[in-house]
Amino acid sequence: MVNLIRGLFTAVQRQSLVISLSAFFTSLLLIGLVYIFILIASRGGAYFWPDPLYLVKYQHSNQSYSVFAQIHEQNEEEKIVQLRYSHANNPYGSFLMLEEQSIVSQQQVLDVAEIKLNDGRMIFAAPDFLITPQHARAALDEYSQVVGEVETISSEIERLQQDTLAVIHQSLVELNRKGVEADAPAREKLQQRFRAVLSEIRELETLRDNYQLSIRFADSRTLTLTVAQIAQINLVNQLSLTEKWQVVARNVWGFLSQSPKQANTAGGVFPALFGTVLMVFLMTIIVTPFGVLAAIYLSEYAPDNSFTTVIRISVSNMAGVPSIVYGVFGLGFFVYTLGGNIDTLLFSDHLPAPTMGAPGVFWAALTMAILTLPVVIVATEEGLARVPKGLRSGSFALGATKAETIRKIILPIASPGIMTGVILAIARAAGEVAPLMLVGAVKFAPNLPIDGEFPYLHLDRQFMHLGVLIYDGAFHSQTDAKSASMMFASCLLLLVVVFVLNVTAVILRTRLRKRYLQG
Amino acid sequence: MLKLFQHNTPKIHELEKASSAIDVRELNLWFGDKHVLHDISMRIPKNKVTALIGQSGCGKSTLLGCFNRLNDLYNGCKYKGEIVIGGKNINHAKVNVARLRTRVGMVFQQPNPFPMSIYDNVCYGLKLQGVNIRRHLDDAVESALKEAALWEEVKDRLFESAHLLSGGQQQRLIIARALALKPDILLLDEPTSALDPLTTLFIEELMAELKQRCTIVIVTHNMQQAARVSDYTAFFHQGRLIEYADSDTLFTMPEKKQTEDYITGRYG
């Protein structure tokens, strides 16, 4: 075969063949990457874009239906479309696969809206009229005014709960702690007050729920929603382009700032974003000093013998160990062994409920630090090796000790190399999912690892992670297209996070380079 | 080598009488198995310029590195013999090497300014000594830069990066950096081989002034330079000291054939 090729082409032709082949494969690779990015960006972006709504009439098992629906192209060749529709029997949206020929008609109607509820569910229906305590049938124009009134009531309820109820509850707890008897007059008085405030809140809630919106489905059946339930109403078919982008901006903001709803198929990803960034941040704090110290020891202090060589080889081999192995190591060593021992030593009064002996964000960060340690060590060693010899001798010749030379000359000059290692570590850590699921990342965590409660940073808490959310979304998406786009949106966000972290690190590195390298 | 001192020319007597800054006694040095310096014995007189000449690879830089123990940086370097500086044998194990290096400054072939400002380069050694008072540092920087004849050119941009200086300026900065510690001895390893002729001249003039303050040992490949700037010259060949005399004698009437061949350019 080789001989055949030799025979066919001259040396120059062979060379240009090699060049054009590698150019071909490189561009193929590039096209592939661009395609993946476009796929993620468009599918993820679709999550935020207000799709037009149609009045669809279709035939199904010899019955005809009419619904308000979004139409998603599913398979162009076999002419199958997917409808996401709302219907009086099934107001919160459901999916349906249809052959194109069973659709009798589809048309955009102006008055149909995408109604988002506070709990993340969505209804496609035409808003009809408002019901207020004053009017049984108020015009829709008054919607924003009604929302204002509802918000006033809601904030009043909030205030009562926060300021009054919580204070009374606190005093009751105080009485309990002091061991005051159950029928003591002070306690009676407080409890009475508690009940009074509670009923006041109930009254306000009833008042609030008297503000309602009546909506109409495609088959003219109606449904009443309380205004307090509604997060957003978008009359998507009436929106101009700028208004559509405003909706997108609002959706993006909601995606970034809200918690997931409806079992991670709606709402936002804030806790996951927060968890990812926090974990990466903790990991960076842990891995950088350890990696740098290890690299300094290896290249500046360790004797030049075969033992050091063996260690060096092991370090670079560690970078190739499958990440799930690190996950198992983290679970077995950090969580069970280390965490378990910390529990028996420090938190023995909480046992058998584990404090540190359970997966949590700190153990996850530590596991990721171990996973990325080789990357940092190798990059730092390269950085150290690149420090010009003349500068070392120059520093020693001025009476500097080895430690002083390392601190004042070598480390600053090696800092771009160290940054490179940290960048690689961050990129790796932000994308890993499998090991994290063993040591603390969960699909849903009730609390953020940071809150207003002492000691503010709860390193023992489990946390949410974008990667886990994507993984979870992939399972939902086998049946559910819209949550698939939430998965793509999370994916896009993860890419953006990694990109931002990387760009920051690269900018930092370039600045360090400018500062410390010759020329 | 001691034979050298028994000759009867008056100039060599002078070399013997002068009080010495460095007294090398039977120095041998190995890099691993390679015997680099063989039985070197020589006295380097105080407040004079002494030039070390010889083919490349004959061990001049290595000998220079013995005077501030810079060879210690290479593992596999072993040495025997004594080097007496300031009345003490610096090859003794208990010598404080960092302190020694503040007394014996060094300038390298390639200018090697640190990636810091001009100011920070000059006070690098002083700060290591624990000098932190701003006024003292300012004064030291100014006088060191003046001694190195660089002050006028950089006084307005002390806080710019040292890398922005030209090669010649950088080399004078390195000299200033060493002088800031007020060393007794200044070692120069081919300080001008990377510089243009004008700057070379500049640095040569500098040496003539500096020898009032300290002893200078310079390695050079340039015969004219050695003849111009040095009071004494030592010729080395393959790790041995072949001939050592005042520069006038050595360059006009060399004793040894090898020396003559070398200075007349028949080899090397």
Ligand SMILES: Nc1ncnc2c1ncn2[C@@H]1O[C@H](COP(=O)(O)OP(=O)(O)O)[C@@H](O)[C@H]1O
């Ligand atoms: N760090 C080192 N390790 C091993 N051999 C060295 C080292 N430095 C110098 N040598 C050897 O010692 C000899 C003298 O080198 P050097 O003193 O640099 O010569 P020069 O007279 O050109 O300055 C050379 O043969 C060189 O190969």
Ligand SMILES: [Mg+2]
């Ligand atoms: Mg040399």
